[in-house]
Amino acid sequence: MAFFGASQPSQSGSSSTTGDLKNDVEITSAPEDGVSEIQFSSAADYLAVSSWDRKVRVYEIAPTGQSQGKFFYEHDGPVLSCCWSKDGTKLASAGADRVVKLYDVQSSAQTQVGQHDSPIRTVRFVDVGNANGMLVTGSWDKTIRYWDVRQQQSVATVHLPERVYSMDVQQQLLVIGLAERHVCIINLSNPTAIYKSIQSPLKWQTRVVSCFPNATGFAIGSTEGRCAIQYVEDKDTSLNFSFKCHRETPPNTRDVTNVFSVNAISFHPTYGTFSTAGSDGTFHFWDKDAKHRLKGYPSVGGTISATAFNRSGGIFAYAISYDWSKGFHGNQPDVNPKLMLHAIREDEAKPRSIAKKR
Known part of the structure; x- marks a missing residue:
């Protein structure tokens, strides 16, 4: 059976660049408060x-699109980030309680790995030297810290110019998006040294950074409804560019543009194309090498706070959850978050020319 109707052809007459949401499936038993991050395991279709709401939940996604809650565990404050180990046996999380936790999927054991002086915004597993099972955390205390999961002392601390807002890792590339538009790049072959520091090419606050699958660069999104493509090495600077997205011009208006935050950027694991999603409630698929939008989707009816592709790239998950972009006036306490699954057709995320894929 195809993944919730994925094999069905699109309706005739629809625009080739306009995507369809009608077969998207909602995950049952979604969180009770805002969703900060979603991540698929690389070992199984576990989300x-x-x-x-202080919880980390894991759902098993069936090929039919049906979902089942597998387990959850709790922190003492809002959880701001989660990530899987490469083999899918462990799950790390961190948040406003300043604590880094590790959950063993097989034994259900929870351990506190470490702690920061301020809330921890993001956590990632990294490969550093010969160490097995290293974590890196980025905090509002203006540091990143490396942790050996077998002990509760940080292996190393790197001091940064500002608070950490976003962080991503791919192979030996670690990119950190900071307050005041700072971006720090670290080569994990020398994990305690900042390889390069730059100012974001975007003019406003950084919301998200996401590394290319081949680790040659990264995408960065901001509150101004723009995304930038940045390569690490100076020899590739001619390939850098930025573009507008998640903006709209209301009908019957002149010289008015509504600008929305870019909250999430996810790269397809096979094709190297990527998605952007924002507070306008839309998501889009892009080919950075062709500088081309592959598909755009209508509003899902609420802010999209987080996105993720599964290990094969056949499922795109997105969270509909308020991001406070309109302050407390925009919050609707009676509207609960949703987790949605979108089956990827080949023409949605595949680049126009595979030969151009970096």
């Missing part, structure tokens, strides 16, 4: 979800 981890961190939330402001």
